[in-house]
Amino acid sequence: xxxxxxxxxxxxxxxxxxxxxxxxxxxxxxxxxxxxxxxxxxxxxxxxxxxxxxxxxxxxxxxxxxxxxxxxx
Numbered sequence: 001x002x003x004x005x006x007x008x009x010x011x012x013x014x015x016x017x018x019x020x021x022x023x024x025x026x027x028x029x030x031x032x033x034x035x036x037x038x039x040x041x042x043x044x045x046x047x048x049x050x051x052x053x054x055x056x057x058x059x060x061x062x063x064x065x066x067x068x069x070x071x072x073x
Contacts, residue, residue: 022060029056 032053039046 022063025056026060029053029060032056
């Protein structure tokens with residue numbers, strides 16, 4: 001039995017990058033929602049922040065759905 005270290009390293013690298021990207025995207029969504037709450041407390045509107053937050057959450061959901069698709073297919 002032999003281990004293909006190049007393939008293992010490739011899978012590790014892609015998994016690490018995808019995880020960091022998804023966590024960063026979700027964090028941006030949370031920051032956008034917190035800016036909306038801060039603007040509402042000050043009597044303003046932060047429609048762009050909310051739109052960006054929802055876009056980040058949608059991108060996260062799409063990435064997770066694509067991952068599930070890759071596993072099931």
